[in-house]
Amino acid sequence: MKTPTLLILGLLSGLGSTGLLWGQSPKPSGGPGEALAPRPFQGRRAVLTHSIEIDASPDRVFPLLCPVREGEWAEGWMGRPIYSISGVSEENAVFETEHEGGIKTLWFVVNLDPKRHVNELVYWMPEGQLVRLHMRVSALGPQKSKIDVKYIRTSLSEQGNQSLQKAEAHFLEMMAEWQASLNHFVTTGRMLRAGS
Numbered sequence: 258m259k260t261p262t263l264l265i266l267g268l269l270s271g272l273g274s275t276g277l278l279w280g281q282s283p284k285p286s287g288g289p290g291e292a293l294a295p296r297p298f299q300g301r302r303a304v305l306t307h308s309i310e311i312d313a314s315p316d317r318v319f320p321l322l323c324p325v326r327e328g329e330w331a332e333g334w335m336g337r338p339i340y341s342i343s344g345v346s347e348e349n350a351v352f353e354t355e356h357e358g359g360i361k362t363l364w365f366v367v368n369l370d371p372k373r374h375v376n377e378l379v380y381w382m383p384e385g386q387l388v389r390l391h392m393r394v395s396a397l398g399p400q401k402s403k404i405d406v407k408y409i410r411t412s413l414s415e416q417g418n419q420s421l422q423k424a425e426a427h428f429l430e431m432m433a434e435w436q437a438s439l440n441h442f443v444t445t446g447r448m449l450r451a452g453s
Contacts (some may be wrong), residue, residue: 318443
């Protein structure tokens with residue numbers, strides 16, 4: 258059985274199995290008497306950006322933007338390290354999160370800069386998306402921060418196209434939930450529960 262990391266590498270290496278190099282387009286076929294080749298799947302991309310304000314300093318907020326520590330403030334979030342020396346977010350760490358229905362997402366920390374308060378991750382969703390997430394926390398005052406969030410979502414299948422459409426439709430709602438949950442946590446030290 259392949260490990261989750263090997264599964265991702267296998268998936269990504271399979272993307273090159275068409276004989277095309279990255280950035281190349283397939284050569285048109287269909288000369289006289291030649292049938293047209295079926296059109297290859299075309300992924301969709303969505304770039305989603307938003308900023309939220311949190312009632313705490315960047316030094317307080319930044320460590321909470323971690324696949325493990327998110328479980329402290331986001332109801333229903335379950336993250337565990339697959340490879341992390343510290344057990345929390347660090348550069349080149351690998352995490353797994355489990356979602357409704359037992360669906361697991363694999364995360365890789367691409368860039369973590371605590372001095373600049375920048376966190377960049379890539380994650381693979383089994384329903385057919387590859388996502389790059391960039392977060393930057395900046396000070397708005399002594400106890401006020403802004404988190405600039407940017408998602409670059411790419412679908413890898415027709416199912417991924419549908420999943421991407423849902424993510425686009427619910428993006429601002431998700432950002433509002435982040436803001437409410439983080440503000441509740443940094444103010445009270447407790448998770449914001451649904452219906453409270």
